[in-house]
Amino acid sequence: MLKKKPNASQIINNDINRVCARTGKLLFSLSNVNIGITGVSGFIGSSLAIYLVQISKLMDIDVKVYSIDRDDEKAYERVSLLNKDVANEINYVKHDIKEELVKMPELNIIVHAASPARPSIFSEDPIGTIESNCMGLDNICSYLRGKAKAGVVYISTS
Helix, strand or coil: CCCCCHHHHHHHHHHHHHHHHHHHHHHHCCCEEEEEEEECCHHHHHHHHHHHHHHHHHCCCCEEEEEEEEEHHHHHHHHHHHHHHHHCCEEEEEEECCCCCCCCCCCEEEECCCCCCCCHHHHHHHHHHHHHHHHHHHHHHHCCCCCCCEEEEEECCC
16 A cells, blocks of 8 residues: 655644754743744745744743744745644734834844745846845844844845
8 A cells, every 4th residue: 555645744844843842942042032034935934933833832932923024925825835723823024124124013033034035036136135135134133233132043045
């Protein structure tokens, strides 16, 4: 009898559960932290958002995850595709990271994972790609400047 192959969503969720089991104890310092993630409509941002929600549940720590994306519906669809249960536990904020962060929830950590990742986009709009990376990071740093408990993680595939 042939064994049914898992789909991509099941594989990703299995991987995330394995990572949660291995790293959970290290993450107690995230308790009572609000984490914003840019680029949740992409693979890395959505996987990280799912992981943080799952680890928060697994370790019973209070971590609130915020998706900061210029297309909040696309971000929700991406997370739903990978894990429907988690999609409704993420707070979605529609915002283009190239713009100043003004009307944001109180965030302690922002993971900057927003960037057009396809080479075709970079070749069509190199300035737009650079703006997402550089101006986005500058806007994040400006928003977090002066906060007592603040941090930035920068992820780039472009």
